[in-house]
Structure formats: structure tokens, C-alpha cells
Amino acid sequence: MSFYRTCMKCDAPLAADEVAIYMKLVSRTAREFLCIDCLGVQLHCGREPIEKLIAYFRASGHCVLFR
Structure with missing residues (x-):
């Protein structure tokens, strides 16, 4: 069973x-x-800024959520 x-x-x-x-x-x-699309709608910013934040946090290596 997969979760x-x-x-x-x-x-x-x-x-x-x-x-x-x-x-x-x-x-x-x-x-x-x-999901990213629904979160973008909720935050009134769209998908692109959220994808940029994901890339930033992943590249920084400081946030344990993105390791």
C-alpha cells in the first residue's frame, strides 16, 4: 500500500x-x-513565484523541508 x-x-x-x-x-x-496552482490562487500570486521560492529554498540548503 502506497501513501x-x-x-x-x-x-x-x-x-x-x-x-x-x-x-x-x-x-x-x-x-x-x-497543490502549487491552488496555493497560487489562494496567495494571489500564481504558480511562477511559488516555483521560484521552491528553487531558492532547495538551492540554499538551509531549510530542512527541502532536503
């Missing part, structure tokens, strides 16, 4: 980075998550 998470709004399967960016930007204790 995977889905977006609480659109039910799309989530990648690890999508879960990590949601935890970083919204709540570290979250148990339900939004």
Missing part, C-alpha cells in the same frame, strides 16, 4: 516540494495541503 497526499481543493497528487512549500508558507503543522 500519497492530494490537494485538498482539486484532489491532484502532491509532490514532496508542494507539501514542503505549503508548510513553509502557510503552516508547519498542516495535515492537509494545496
Whole structure:
């Protein structure tokens, strides 16, 4: 049995980075998550700024959520 998470709004399967960016930007204790597209709508910024933040946090190596 495999365990995977889905977006609480659109039910799309989530990648690890999508879960990590949601935890970083919204709540570290979250148990339900939004995909990048739905999170972009909620934050009124779209997909591109969120993808740039993911790349930044992954490249920095300082955030344990993106290791």
C-alpha cells in the first residue's frame, strides 16, 4: 500500500516540494495541503513565484523541508 497526499481543493497528487512549500508558507503543522496552482490562487500570486521560492529554498540548503 502506497501513501500519497492530494490537494485538498482539486484532489491532484502532491509532490514532496508542494507539501514542503505549503508548510513553509502557510503552516508547519498542516495535515492537509494545496497543490502549487491552488496555493497560487489562494496567495494571489500564481504558480511562477511559488516555483521560484521552491528553487531558492532547495538551492540554499538551509531549510530542512527541502532536503
